Amino acid sequence: MKSTYLASAAVLLGLATSLTARPMLPVVDDNKIISSLADGLGKLVDAGKVPTAKTLAPQLKKKTCKITVPSPSTQKPENLYDSCADSVVAIASVYKCTKCPHWHHNGAATGWILTEDGVMVTNYHVFDGKDVSGFGIRTRDGRIAQVVEILAASQKDDVAIFRVAGEGFKPLALGPDARVGDDLHIIAHPDTRFYTYTSGKVSRYYKKRSRKRNGATAMAVTAEFARGSSGGPALDSKGNVVGMVSSTQSIYYPSQKKSEAKGPFQMVIRNCVPVSAIRALVEPVAK
Incomplete structure (x- = not known):
């Protein structure tokens, strides 16, 4: 019986040690x-x-602009x-x-x-x-x-x-163009909720139809974000930037009542700037 107690104590001590050895959680203020x-x-x-x-x-x-950027992580x-x-x-x-x-x-x-x-x-x-x-x-x-x-x-x-x-x-390094279906990760500050992590996939690429961005290529993603997330990096699994948070669009079903401007809410389209648009602003520096 004594050896059983000693074994149990050793297990508990080991568990306590492993718990205290874990790094502090990244609590954000x-x-x-x-x-x-x-x-x-x-x-x-x-x-x-x-x-x-x-x-x-x-x-x-x-x-x-001419700048030297880091090489992508492999x-x-x-x-x-x-x-x-x-x-x-x-x-x-x-x-x-x-x-x-x-x-x-x-x-x-x-x-x-x-x-x-x-x-x-x-x-x-x-x-x-x-x-x-x-x-x-x-x-x-x-x-x-x-x-x-x-x-x-x-x-x-x-x-x-x-x-x-x-x-x-x-x-962070600029990565390769992400493909539709690829996983991606976003770290951003939605509505001053700083350093929020979300993940999702690339859902499609398409041409924007807005007045200021007409014809620009956008990358739609399923990872969640909101106001304040603008400019957040969209990362591949190696930590390379494959896009950047830009905007959201809410889709509503057409209202069946004249008194309602919008019908039931259906989904949010989340738009990112593809990395190719960021790379286009950077002129490589001759070595």
Whole structure:
């Protein structure tokens, strides 16, 4: 009987050891992220280090940029989220109201790091038409940096490549074009729910029919996302970028009643920018 007790104790001790040895779960403090981004960016604006939205706006007309991008990964990471989340950033703009001396944010969008020296990517619409004091990013570990330049952009494809102050960032690589049916993974910030992971598949490629993006190729996916996810990377199983979150479209059945503008809700179409549209803005640097 004594040996049985000892064996049981050993099992419990081993279980406790294995549990305590496991890494901490990535618990996200949403309020801390958005408040620290607004406060940190506000201080940079006060110091005169942040270009205004009006200064950046003409740079959205730049068509291409010359940068050296990392080579695609050929190995699957042990955990894709742990491997790639540090390369995803939150983007916000700040302004001051007339009722208090504090800086305020306009919510947050998503972006991702393309090079170690501060080149990053998000959607064109994140920068377009904003009348704010400046834009900035926050990395997962709390680093705040101001957007200093837009390097290239495409309104049609909804892509903007920009640079922030600083270096030593962890980049993602541009991967090959994803095929219909391929698995993909998204890390983004839906409605300030920061670093949310979803997964799904590529459902189709098609031509957009909207006024600003008419004729652009879009990649429809089944992975879920929402407002604030704009600019989030769509990753293959090796952690390479194969697309970027752009927009959603809700489909409703036609209403049978004249008093109702819409009938029953049916589904959401989730659109991404394909990686080919991002790659088109990057001119390879001659070696």
